[in-house]
Amino acid sequence: MDGAVYRFGQYALDADRRRLSHDGQRVDVEPRALDLLCHLVEHRGRVVSEDELRDMMGRGHAVSEAALAALLRTARLAIGDSDTRQQLIRTMRPHGYRFVAHTTVASTAPAAPPPAPGGGAAADREVIRFCRSADGTRIAYALTGEGPPLVKTANWLTHLDLDRTSPMWAHWFDGLTRGRQLVRYDERGCGLSSWDMGSFTLDDLVADLDAVADAVGLDRFPLLGVSQGGAVAVAYAALRPERVSHLILTSAYARGQLIRAGSHAERDAAEVDLDIARAGWRSQDSSSSFLRYFASQFLADATPAEWDAFAAYQRQTTSPANGLRFLEEFTRIDVSGVAHEVTCPTLIIHSRDDARVPVAQALELATLIPDSRLVLLEGRNHLFTGDDPAWPTFLTHLYNFLSE
Structure with missing residues (x-):
């Protein structure tokens, strides 16, 4: 039932607005887990099969058994249930689930306004605009969704016009735009930003982020940095403490591979890794062994076909010359000297067995940044x-952190 508000115990679930509350206080839930909960509540009169949930959650992409189990656990915890308690969501053998709590439909929300031309839900509405950085470089940025802002720094590699349909990034939009406006931009040298990079220093990258924040009209906002975008986010938070309310660093590092090499062996390994990446970018074949090796560091658990797709996507984002320059500059990035100047609460999330950036880098960031907490997740x-x-x-960790 569109617009229905379901009440069970002390909880209210607004299915139309995708909002869960407990005693009138909003409960922050990871968006896909909230979708799962809504589906179970809306279909509470029957057993919902695992296959149906996977189809609904996947939106055309495969959802593993482990991922479904994690989403189900998150949904249960959000409403005070658990895998063993099962007073609201019950596992039904052999392969299904049923919402069993006594539920009433408290009200019906007014009809939603018609969608904007060419768009659907708020998360699907996107505006791409352009601004100029301090040195005049054209920077493309995009606003997606509605609500308080969440700014994501640029990282390797993006293209505002392609990311929405890329399997690599599509789920990030679903995850980060529910109830928020995601602000993202293309790095100078790639995507819709100017490919004439000119100067390419850490100060330039920080200036690009500042230009986007100014163009959007942001005063104070949470900042998300992924991979080398984490180093830019750290530098920006240290430089502009009055603007950054929360800092989230994911798969990030303070020092590039060549900078952090502490021995001849580590430096040799870093040079070999860079040479392989160079060979891949100079190759005309997106399925070359060099590019597959490079892609496997980003997506350790993917298939060769997915590595090839990742390599092909990268070639659409920038020129080989720029790609090589990105690679070389990022191995030398270093924010270890300014990380201690970050004053906002900081959440650091990292895969324990990250194949691209070792977990030691997350530990270093947590040591350098004063008010930080570290969460290590299982995975490669x-x-x-x-x-x-x-x-x-x-x-889940991100939303809980932002709600503090």
Whole structure:
């Protein structure tokens, strides 16, 4: 029933607005777990099969058994239930679930306004705009969804016009735009930003982020940094403490691979890794062994076909010359000297067995940043995929942190 508000115990679930509350206080829930809860409540008169839930949650992409179990656990915890308690959501053998709590329909929300032309829900509405950085470089940025802002720094590699349909990033929109407006931008040198990079220093990257924040009209906002975007986020939070309310660092590092090499062996390994990446970018074949190796560091649990798709996507985002320059500059990035100047609450999330950036880098960040907390997730992926069991856990931690 569209617009229905379901009440069970001390909880109210507004299915239309995708909002859960307890005694009138909003409960922050990872969006896909909230979708699962809504589906079970709306279909509480029957057993909902695992296959139906996977189809509903996947939206055309495969959802693993582990990912479904993690989402179900998150949904249960949000309403005071658990895998063993099962007073609201009951596991039905052999392969299904049923919402069994006594439920009443308290009210019906007014009809939603018609969608904007060419768009659907708020999360699907997107505006791409352009601004100029301090040195005049054109930077493309996008606003997606509605609500308080969440700014994501640019990272390797993006294209505002392609990311919405890329399997690599599509689930990030679903996860980060429910109840929030996601502000993201393309790094100078890639995507819709100017490919004439000119100067390319850490100060330039911080200035690009500042230009986007100014163009959007943001005063104070939470900042999410992924991979090398985490280093930019740390530098920005240290430089502009009055603007950053919360800092979230995911798969991030303070020092690039060449900078953090502490021995001849580590430096040799870093140079070999860079040479392999260079060879891949100079190759004309997206399925070359060099590019597959490079992609496997970002997506350790993916298939060769998914590695090839990732490599092909990268080639659409920038030129080989720019790609090589990105690689070389990011191995030398270093924010270890300013990380202690970050004053806002900081959440650091990292996969224990990250194949691209070792977990030691997360530990270093947690040591350097004063008011920080560290969450280590099981997994090997550097970039969380949609069916990665760590993905819903990451979002749960992020939303809980932002609600503080």
